[in-house]
Amino acid sequence: TTFGSRKVCSVRRAVDGMARISVDRGIHKPQAYASDGSDAIGFVQFWGNSPALDLIEDPQASAYGPAAVGLQQGARSELTVEELSEGGRHVTETSCVSLAGEDVNILLVGAGDIRHILRTVARLRRLVPNRKVRFHVYEKHLEVMARHIFFLHLINDTRLPVRERAEIFLSLCGNTLVREKDSRYLSHIAPEFVELMTDSSEHPLSNVLDLTHLKYRDRDSLHDIFKGWSAPFDVEALRDARCRGYYRDRYDYRKNLIDSDFQTNVKPVAGIIHWLHYKEFCLTGVAYETRLGTYNTSNPTLASYTDAKDVKRGTSVQVRGFWGDIINSPYHTFGTTTDPVDRPRLFKTSSSQYLHHETDIAHFNVTAYLSEMDSSQPYHLPPETPEEHAFPYQSPLESRDVPEDVFLEGYHEPGRGSRTADNFAPLSAGFSNVEVVPLSGDLCDVLRKPKYKGRFHRVFVGTMSTVPLLEELGLACGDPGSSSQEAKRIRRLPRFEMPDSFGAKREDCALGAAMERGGTLIFETMKYQAHLEGATKLSFRHRIAQAGHLAGWHLLDDVRAVPNLECDMKALRARDLEKDATDFLRFVVG
Structure with missing residues (x-):
């Protein structure tokens, strides 16, 4: 019955949303041979589609070129340590806001997970000691917010060794099927x-979470979501039904379509992702596997509701199911970039093959963040050894991995009835000056509240959360930059197409009003989306650039951030331009 209702579910919302964020949807229709791309991305975003950032000072925010090049080199294959550091300084110097001596307020809109919080907090005590950092986290779907709260608890559960926390984190974050021990921990x-x-x-x-910004009905909804994690959830059947709806007549040949997506849109920008792992994720939903674990238990944190219509009665209903992404893997969040100091050894190749893969990188990164969060000391690979340079090329991760399992043998969780303030584990030291403020409701209405005016120094906006901004600025329908014949043939930067419109709708933008003058906005791009053509991704960049131009924001590194888009551009040329463009769009509020 769930997927009987699914057939008449209001899919048009997602379709319309995708239409709004591209300049011209007819340029290249994604997955034309199977179905509309909105069937694949789903209605609820449980993980992000970009690397984790330190939102206070992170060189990756200004990096460009492929994040993890494969055999096909981009125009800018990788950045050196010095260049990345220079890029990080550029972020700080360009911003007019001086963060010295004051609390830092950061807004995350539709990030999908807590990757940015984890990386920012890990480096916090080294970069900005004795400073209060407040993360305001907005998510449209409370099921995603519930996951944020759970993962905040997990990374602060100091009863568990760092390695065990990292494994449970990745398993429950990106897998539809998890280990029994992960399920027991969650329950x-x-x-x-x-x-x-x-x-x-x-x-x-409760000393970290500030729930006062949530309405009581939202708290009640979160309460129900946490209790609902104990209800039966057959994620295998639900995900298979999603796949059948997406691939349709070509379901039996879905491996060929998966291979096409991988070769066209995944490997060129993230060659560290292994084909077998990506295929396994697309087929089963299991992204991260570790050691000898068996992944056969449903992950209830991926259960969510979406609007549908009852087939018999014609009334609106809420349908519980798996409404997450079935084609864009969670590998980009932690598995396709790493610290520049460790990158040469972790991304080393032999015979045109990487010696490590995205799961190794993800485990190393999360372990590094958790370790640095607890100790405030940088976590890097051990010194190089001669064995790393001679066949069979010993992995530096082997000597870094500490056999912490011995601690787990004697680890015992206290019973449910005995959990009091006396036996709760202390929080990680990294969260001593950190506060997380969940937000929900209509985004524009929330940001228009007087208490948020000029409040935020940094803002991150996820790809699928840009629609409210575009609607507010009148960019959901029509294109203000396409009036001239030249613009219809080739699309250039907004400062060339409509120079007189800079800041024309500054007063209409709630997000801009919530920013402190000189604050930095970072927009996620579609660079790592696996199901969209290059022209669609480029057109998204132009639409966000138009929004920033109308709102009076200055686009940084605009030449590499927003390449020119020609109406008759070949698909390969568009993909190459997108591949070599910046990973994010960065603006400074003027």
């Missing part, structure tokens, strides 16, 4: 979150 911890929703909570995480 044991979930009741704590029910108590956390109350004002009188003694949970240590």
Whole structure:
């Protein structure tokens, strides 16, 4: 019955959303041989489609070229340590805001996960010691917010060794099927979150989470979501039905379509992703596997609801199912970039093959973030050894991995009834000056509240959360930059197409009003989307550039950020331009 209702579900919302964020949807229709691309991305974004950033000072925010080049080199294959550091300084110098001596307010809009929080907090005590950092986290779907709260608890659960926390984190973050031990951990911890929703909570995480910005009905919804994690959830059947709806007549040949997506849109920008791993994710939903674990238990945190219509009665209903992404893997969040100091050894190749893959990189990165968060000391690979340069090329990760399993043998969770303030594990030291503020509701209405005026120094906006901004600026329908015949033939930067329109709708933009003058906005691009053509991705960049131009924001590194888009551009040329463009669009509020 769930997927009987699914057939009449209001898919047009997602279709219309995709139409709004591209300049011309007819340029190249994604997945024309199977179905519309919105069937693949789903309605709920459970993970992001870009690398984790340190939102206070991160060179990756200004990097360009492929994040992890494969056999096909881009025009800018990789950045050196000095160049990345220079890019990081450019972010700080370009911004007019001086963060010295004041609290830092960061807004995350539709990030999909807590990757940016994790990386920012890990480096916080080294870069900005004794500074209060406040993350305001907005998510349209409360199921995603519930996952944020759970993962905040997990990374702060100091009873577990760092390695075990990293494994559970990646498993529950990106896998539809998890290990039994992951499921047991979740079922044991979930009741704590029910108590956390109350004002009188003694949970240590209540010192980090500020729930006062949520309405009580949203708290009640989170309460129900946490309790719902104990309900049966057949994610295998639900995901298979999603795949059948997406591939349609070519379901039996889906491996060929997966291979086409990988060769066309994944490998050129992230060659570190292994084909077998990407195929396994697309077929089963399992992205991260570790050691000898068996992944056969449903991940209930991926359960969510979407609007549908009852087939018999014609009334609106909420349908529970798996509405996440089935084609864009979670590998880009932690698995396709790493610290420039460790990159040459982790991205080393032999016979045109990487010696490590995206799962190795992800485990190393998350372990590094958690370790640095606890100790405030940088976590890097050990010194090089001669064995790394001689066949069979010993991995530096082998000597870095510490056999922490011995600690797990004696690890015992206290019973549910005994969880009090006395036996809660202390929070990680990295969260001593950190506060997380969940936000929900209509984004524009929330940001128009007086308490948020001029509040934020940094803002990150996810790809699928840009529609409210475009609607507010009148860019959801029509294109203000296509009036001239030249613009219809070739699309250039907004400062060339419509120079007189800079800041024309500054007063209409709630997001701009919530920014402190000189603050930095970082927009996620579609660079790592696996199901969209290059021209569609480029047109998205132009539409966001138009929004920033109308709002009075200055686009940084605009030549590489927004390449020219020709109406008759070949698909290969468009993909190459997108591949070599910046990973993010960065603006400074003027």
